Each structure stands twice: as C-alpha cells, then as structure tokens.
Amino acid sequence: MEQAEVIKPDTPKGGPKHVAIIMDGNGRWAQMRGKPRLIGHQAGARRVRAIVEACPSLGVEYLTIFAFSTENWKRTQTEVAGLMGLFRRYITKEMKNFMTNGIRVRFIGDRVRLERKLQDLMDEVEALTEGNSTVNLTIALNYGGRDEVARATKRLAKDVAAGRIDPDKVDETTLAGFLDTCVLPDPDLVIRTSGEARISNFLLWQSAYAEYEFIDTLWPDFTPDIFAEVVGRYGGRERRYGAVL
Ligand code: IPE
Ligand code: IPE
Ligand code: MG
Numbered sequence: 001m002e003q004a005e006v007i008k009p010d011t012p013k014g015g016p017k018h019v020a021i022i023m024d025g026n027g028r029w030a031q032m033r034g035k036p037r038l039i040g041h042q043a044g045a046r047r048v049r050a051i052v053e054a055c056p057s058l059g060v061e062y063l064t065i066f067a068f069s070t071e072n073w074k075r076t077q078t079e080v081a082g083l084m085g086l087f088r089r090y091i092t093k094e095m096k097n098f099m100t101n102g103i104r105v106r107f108i109g110d111r112v113r114l115e116r117k118l119q120d121l122m123d124e125v126e127a128l129t130e131g132n133s134t135v136n137l138t139i140a141l142n143y144g145g146r147d148e149v150a151r152a153t154k155r156l157a158k159d160v161a162a163g164r165i166d167p168d169k170v171d172e173t174t175l176a177g178f179l180d181t182c183v184l185p186d187p188d189l190v191i192r193t194s195g196e197a198r199i200s201n202f203l204l205w206q207s208a209y210a211e212y213e214f215i216d217t218l219w220p221d222f223t224p225d226i227f228a229e230v231v232g233r234y235g236g237r238e239r240r241y242g243a244v245l
C-alpha cells in the first residue's frame with residue numbers, strides 16, 4: 001500500500017516554528033470592567049504588537065492570529081462595525097512598525113465579504129511587507145476552517161473540470177495547495193486564551209498534528225512572559241504523528 005508522506009515526524013528540540021493563537025476573551029475582559037465589548041477589542045488589539053515582537057527571541061518564525069471568524073458576523077451590527085473599524089485602524093497604525101521590525105504580513109480568510117476600504121489596506125500591507133522575513137505574521141480575518149476547505153475545493157473542482165488536474169492524482173498535497181495557507185508551514189502549537197477548550201473552526205486542516213494549549217488568561221491580559229512560558233512548555237512534548245518513536 002502506498003504511504004502518505006505529508007506528515008514528517010520531528011520531535012521539537014527547540015521551540016515551535018509556527019504558533020497560532022485564538023485570541024479569545026476580549027468581551028469578558030470589558031464586561032468585567034463594566035465597559036462596552038469594543039473597549040475589550042481595543043485592549044486586545046494593543047496586545048498584539050508585544051506578542052509579535054517577542055517571536056524572534058523565542059525562535060517563532062510564523063505567528064498566525066485569529067482576529068475574526070466566519071461565524072463572528074452573527075454578533076450585533078455595532079460590534080461587527082466596531083471590529084471592522086478597529087482592523088482598519090490597526091493596520092494603518094502598525095504599518096510603520098511592521099517595516100521597522102521586519103514583519104511580513106499576510107491575511108487568510110474570505111476577503112470578498114469585507115468592506116472595500118479594509119480589503120485595500122490588506123492588499124497594501126501585504127505588498128509593502130513582502131520583502132520582510134524576521135516574523136511571518138498571518139492574520140485570520142473572516143476566516144473559517146470549513147469555509148477555507150470549501151473554497152479550496154471549489155477552485156480545485158474548477159481545475160479538474162477544465163482538465164488542468166487529473167482527479168485520480170488528487171491527494172492531500174494537492175488540496176493543501178489550494179488552501180489560503182498554501183505558503184505556510186502547519187502550526188506546531190495552537191494557543192487559545194480565555195479558558196475555552198475548543199477550536200471554533202480555526203485551522204482545522206492545518207492543525208491535524210498541532211499541540212494545543214488552553215490558557216485561562218483573557219487575551220487583553222496575555223503578556224510576552226505568559227507567551228514565553230507557554231512556548232517553553234512545548235519543548236517538553238513528544239510529537240509522535242501516529243508513529244512509535
Ligand atoms: C475574541 O474575543 C475576539 C473576537 C472573536 C473578535 P471575544 O469577543 O470572543 O470575547 P469573549 O469570548 O466574548 O469574552
Ligand atoms: C473564536 O472566538 C474567534 C476568534 C477569536 C476571532 P469566538 O469567541 O468567536 O468563539 P466561540 O463563539 O466562543 O466558539
Ligand atoms: Mg469569544
């Protein structure tokens with residue numbers, strides 16, 4: 001029988017190369033202070049810079065952060081509009097900092113539902129930071145793992161229908177090549193803040209063999225020290241990928 005060669009066993013000697021974070025708990029952080037949820041989102045956005053900048057010293061080359069899910073449209077119009085405005089301001093404000101610190105920015109998720117002004121800023125920051133390589137920051141915006149696989153499948157099906165791909169040759173690598181994350185390595189470590197122990201549709205395909213850490217801290221309280229501690233724990237884990245090592 002032919003063996004799948006997609007997953008390569010490698011025990012983590014150093015730190016994780018790719019960390020993905022589900023930044024959860026902004027709303028509760030604000031509620032605990034008697035403030036509107038958007039204040040929590042603003043506090044959360046302010047936390048991102050320090051975490052990105054901590055990456056090089058921890059050996060983290062790729063950081064992927066979940067900012068808005070395909071399900072988050074179900075929130076009130078006020079919260080959704082507030083978040084969209086926050087994303088615009090965040091990108092504009094951080095542009096200079098991305099260049100100073102060699103941060104390459106990419107976005108994953110379905111862009112078409114986002115407002116034009118935001119899409120333009122996303123294109124601009126991706127083009128501007130294209131030559132940077134200190135940290136690869138990927139922002140998941142209007143991202144859902146199932147939606148991503150469905151969109152990938154649609155494009156793959158179109159290539160099959162057009163005769164560009166032989167359906168009998170379709171394998172894991174083929175499908176992975178159509179995902180938004182096609183240029184990124186799979187995450188080694190997925191962190192979720194705020195105490196919830198669920199994935200909420202984040203990087204479903206890519207996290208097949210990721211290690212998970214569920215942290216009680218709410219995202220606006222997440223510090224580089226906590227980040228370093230969580231990343232440090234990863235080194236002690238044995239990743240087996242189904243094999244007996
Ligand atoms: C995460 O914080 C940020 C987004 C989903 C946009 P939440 O807004 O989900 O905060 P909680 O979970 O309600 O506390
Ligand atoms: C996941 O958090 C999405 C982001 C962090 C952007 P949610 O707060 O939306 O997830 P659920 O609703 O608790 O599953
Ligand atoms: Mg939440």
